[in-house]
Amino acid sequence: MTWGMVVMRVKFVQSGGVVGAVRACDIESSALPPDEARELESLVEASGLSVSGEFLSPAARDLRLYSIEFDRGAETIAVTFDDETLPAEARPLVSFLRRNSKPQPQS
Amino acid sequence: MCQRDPIQCIIPPYITEQLLRSSDPEVRARAEANMLAATNARATRARAAQEQSLLGLRTPTPGKRRLLYDARKTDQLPGSLVRSEGQPAVADVAVNEAFDHAGSTYDFYETIFKRDSLDDRGLTLIGSVHLAESDGRGRYVPLDNAFWNGKQMAYGDGDNLIFQRFTRSLDVVGHELTHGVQSFTSNLTYEGQSGALNEHLADVFGILVRQWKNGETAKGADWLIGKEVLVPAPTRRGVRNMEHPGTAYMSDPYLGTDPQPEHMSKLYEGQSDNGGVHINSGIPNRAFALSAKAIGGNAWDVAGRIWYDTMLKLSKNAQFQECAELSSQFAGDHGAAAANAVHKAWTNVGVTAKVYA
Numbered sequence: 001m002t003w004g005m006v007v008m009r010v011k012f013v014q015s016g017g018v019v020g021a022v023r024a025c026d027i028e029s030s031a032l033p034p035d036e037a038r039e040l041e042s043l044v045e046a047s048g049l050s051v052s053g054e055f056l057s058p059a060a061r062d063l064r065l066y067s068i069e070f071d072r073g074a075e076t077i078a079v080t081f082d083d084e085t086l087p088a089e090a091r092p093l094v095s096f097l098r099r100n101s102k103p104q105p106q107s
Numbered sequence: 108m109c110q111r112d113p114i115q116c117i118i119p120p121y122i123t124e125q126l127l128r129s130s131d132p133e134v135r136a137r138a139e140a141n142m143l144a145a146t147n148a149r150a151t152r153a154r155a156a157q158e159q160s161l162l163g164l165r166t167p168t169p170g171k172r173r174l175l176y177d178a179r180k181t182d183q184l185p186g187s188l189v190r191s192e193g194q195p196a197v198a199d200v201a202v203n204e205a206f207d208h209a210g211s212t213y214d215f216y217e218t219i220f221k222r223d224s225l226d227d228r229g230l231t232l233i234g235s236v237h238l239a240e241s242d243g244r245g246r247y248v249p250l251d252n253a254f255w256n257g258k259q260m261a262y263g264d265g266d267n268l269i270f271q272r273f274t275r276s277l278d279v280v281g282h283e284l285t286h287g288v289q290s291f292t293s294n295l296t297y298e299g300q301s302g303a304l305n306e307h308l309a310d311v312f313g314i315l316v317r318q319w320k321n322g323e324t325a326k327g328a329d330w331l332i333g334k335e336v337l338v339p340a341p342t343r344r345g346v347r348n349m350e351h352p353g354t355a356y357m358s359d360p361y362l363g364t365d366p367q368p369e370h371m372s373k374l375y376e377g378q379s380d381n382g383g384v385h386i387n388s389g390i391p392n393r394a395f396a397l398s399a400k401a402i403g404g405n406a407w408d409v410a411g412r413i414w415y416d417t418m419l420k421l422s423k424n425a426q427f428q429e430c431a432e433l434s435s436q437f438a439g440d441h442g443a444a445a446a447n448a449v450h451k452a453w454t455n456v457g458v459t460a461k462v463y464a
Contacts, residue, residue, distance in 0.1 A: 013379050015379040015380035015381075015385075016380045016381065016384070016385060017251070017252045017254075017385075018252060018253045018254065018273070018279060018282065018283070018333070018346065018385075019251075019252070019270075019333070019336075019346045019362075019385075020306075020346070020347070020366075020367075020380060020384075020385025020386060021346075021356075021362045021363065021366075022363070022366060022379055022380065022386075023363075056381075057256070057257070058257075058297075059256070059257025059258075059290065060254060060255065060256045060257055061254060061255045061257075061283075061286040061297060061305065061309070062252065062253065062254035062255060062282075062283065062286065063252075063254050063256075064252055065379070065380060065381065067378070067379065083240070083252070083254070084256065088241070091241050091242075091243035092243030092244065093243070094243065095242050095243040095244070096243075102363075103359065103360075103361060103362055103363025103364075104363060104366075105363060105364060105366060
């Protein structure tokens with residue numbers, strides 16, 4: 001499926017884990033070098049994330065949480081996964097976003 | 108005795124129980140692995156949908172039992188069985204650390220609170236080391252985390268840039284096992300203030316295991332959680348500071364600044380981290396550290412007892428106020444000085460409870 005986006009904005013927050021440190025990024029593809037912008041759009045598409053929701057393991061404790069929000073046409077997709085529920089197809093996207101994230105709050 | 112993968116090799120429970128009493132550690136290890144497989148299979152069929160936190164290995168007799176697995180740098184749990192109760196240390200330091208720290212945590216709960224494992228019925232302590240995660244490009248990288256998945260502990264090796272082996276820290280192992288204890292007691296809902304209390308209690312008993320093992324007094328202890336899992340740097344001292352929340356790491360290029368508040372006026376109200384379960388735990392953490400220091404002596408003797416009784420009584424959706432009320436009430440059993448110390452500590456962090464002296 002191709003969504004044919006020209007400019008894509010992706011918000012990402014990693015939190016939790018036994019450490020509890022928070023990292024985040026807010027990326028607009030237009031602000032990225034062309035190669036990275038294409039990579040981001042391709043990773044979002046390949047992630048298969050198309051329905052908003054929170055998908056968490058009820059009995060687990062100290063897993064890291066990943067919240068991802070992006071626009072798909074007029075619709076905003078907002079999802080939260082943990083280490084055990086994160087779909088394999090979305091792992092490359094999360095890896096990309098983690099590489100581009102910074103610790104929060106900034107001091 | 109079946110030697111194949113225990114998941115594929117379920118033998119009748121009466122035979123397993125017999126083999127569990129064997130004098131041969133290898134036979135006992137195999138029997139426990141088989142019992143684990145059988146227990147999990149039954150639990151999965153009958154109860155997984157309702158009680159996911161209770162999927163564990165019940166043993167027929169009281170006592171300490173540990174099973175340590177090696178995930179072999181993959182994301183597959185539990186991995187291969189590498190050490191069990193009665194077997195000597197192995198060459199892998201992570202295996203021995205996880206095994207020994209789980210043993211110290213069991214000993215702490217048994218000695219101080221007469222609690223027989225997580226469920227108080229001898230549940231086998233299961234852990235896996237060398238857990239990795241996929242980098243999304245077909246490779247595995249060391250996991251920067253340790254967690255309790257409802258059935259077992261799991262430990263990553265860290266990236267060696269920020270984090271080292273998570274098995275290095277006794278208080279982190281005690282923290283994860285206390286999540287297991289909670290799943291059989293208060294089972295606090297893992298979001299918002301009840302989730303922060305879940306994390307708080309894991310920190311309390313994690314640090315008490317370390318203080319007890321090392322003979323540290325409340326006033327002499329540093330109250331830092333997880334200092335051994337961090338690669339040393341001037342910007343980081345631990346993953347949390349129970350006495351002074353918000354100061355464990357400062358302006359760190361990778362971790363940032365410790366977000367924990369030390370007072371209700373700075374309560375985190377955002378959505379991240381299940382509503383701040385690892386963030387707002389700083390508030391009750393400080394109340395506990397201040398209580399223990401004011402009471403004096405060994406924190407596990409009086410303050411630890413008060414908080415253990417509190418953990419058993421808290422309701423599933425408890426807020427900080429309920430924890431303050433219950434701990435103040437239990438403090439009254441230890442005299443006016445303890446009652447006043449606990450009341451003052453909660454007041455200090457912005458939670459007012461009655462004095463039960």
